[in-house]
Amino acid sequence: MTTGRAPHLKLCPASGEGVHKWLYYAACRCVEAGLTNDEAEEIIEDMMTRDPNPPSEIMMRCAQHVANAQSGLRDGHRRMPLKLPK
Numbered sequence: 001m002t003t004g005r006a007p008h009l010k011l012c013p014a015s016g017e018g019v020h021k022w023l024y025y026a027a028c029r030c031v032e033a034g035l036t037n038d039e040a041e042e043i044i045e046d047m048m049t050r051d052p053n054p055p056s057e058i059m060m061r062c063a064q065h066v067a068n069a070q071s072g073l074r075d076g077h078r079r080m081p082l083k084l085p086k
Contacts, residue, residue, distance in 0.1 A: 007033040009043075015050040023048070027061035031069075037062045 007029040012022050023044065030040035041058045052058050 007035075009047060012047050012049045019048065019050055023058065024061050024064070027058065028065045031062055031065045 009026050009029055010022070012026070013019060026044045026047065027040060030043060035043070037059055040062050044058050045052060048058075
């Protein structure tokens, strides 16, 4: 398992209690920590309380975070400026 750059992650909830939301959170933290998709997948899959469904679910969440970051989205929502222009 990759441990040198692995971020501290909250524990994954039980199946049916928010694993999908946790998966996106974990993918974001791993990508932000500079892990490769393969490293992130290994860490996340080890922590998940259910099998990825579809099997590509983890990789899809990592790619989604990267795409959102590149387009100015955060957690699927466009970033708003701290102050509105006058």
